[in-house]
Amino acid sequence: MADDPHLLYDRISDEVRARADRLWATALALHADPETAFEEHRAARLLTGELEASGFQVDRGVAGMPTAFTARAGGGPGRCVALLLEYDALPGLGHACGHNLIAAAGLGAALALSAALGEGAGTVLAVGTPAEESGGGKVLEANAGVFGGVDAALMFHPGTRDWSYAPLTAHAQLRIGFHGRAAHPTGNPTEGIDALAALIQLFNTLAVLERRLPSGSHAQGIVTEGGRATNIVPEYAEGLFGLRGITTAAREELAALLEQAARGVAEATGTTVRIERAGVDYDHFLGNDVLAQRFARHIGGCGIALHEPEAGVYLGSSDIGNVSTLVPAIHPFVAITGPDASDHTPEFAAAAAAPGAREVMLAAATALACTAADILTSDDVAEQAWSFHRARAAADR
């Protein structure tokens, strides 16, 4: 490192503190004006305005999403660290996942880091990532190459626990449609081929298959089309199946199993079947221990102790999973409620605007910026993070 990192950490901490009121006002403004997936126009305007006012070079509408953006400060031949800002809310529940705090902390980290770093210390990239709850903005950004040339992607998520690492699972949706033949169920029943019966048969087959799935793998199906009238043998029936696995490979094994079952059912019932992916696939999260430990140490300095989740605990999925397959990434949880609460509830939404959340957001901003500084200023940290990432990604294949 060029100079004593503790001087840089102190500078970062001062820069966050100098912006504390403004960052908290940003978090509250987002909270008071929730916008759902892909509709976050005012949030994107607010955040890009703050970044632009501090000299960041803003690109709007990245990866084909009007509410996505990147904002860049610094540059030159050095490394590049991405700070990820989520800002979508939940329909009817507002900021019940606390993404207003993710945005404010990422913003604070980006502004404080770029103010504290000297010239030629690398690039600070704030990435506005829409639609985490539905649609997967980070997946579209990852596919569009937004993370090319990035050395790490950092974010925190408010939660009910203090966890250095997020055990996020892999998820995908399959739409399965059976085509049969319409007929009058009394007048000419032998002419009919009941597509709904085929779909129901697939649900029954799935119930049998589920008994032998590996732990953590499961499929939740719903009927999205099941016929139009009781005096017509259904000619078309369709189901939507949400597939989950602890790893992306496990999810794909489950998808293959379900596809095979659907084709078997079609053959047995004389229907034809069409299978397609619905929406974007979320990969499981590959945590980067090197950077997670750095973040934990930095936020420990702010008085928040993180620990690893208990073995065997798994959560839902997030689009950070797809980013984590490309570059070293962190997604720690920092509690804004007690452990008995749950996110996606009105209580969690209230906590995301309560005084305790202000302290968590500021601590997270400081720790994110210090972790980013480690990557930008230390060859050792950057190399260790990348070699951990490569080993973990290879073991995962």
Ligand SMILES: [Zn+2]
């Ligand atoms: Zn959520």
Ligand SMILES: [Zn+2]
């Ligand atoms: Zn969330």
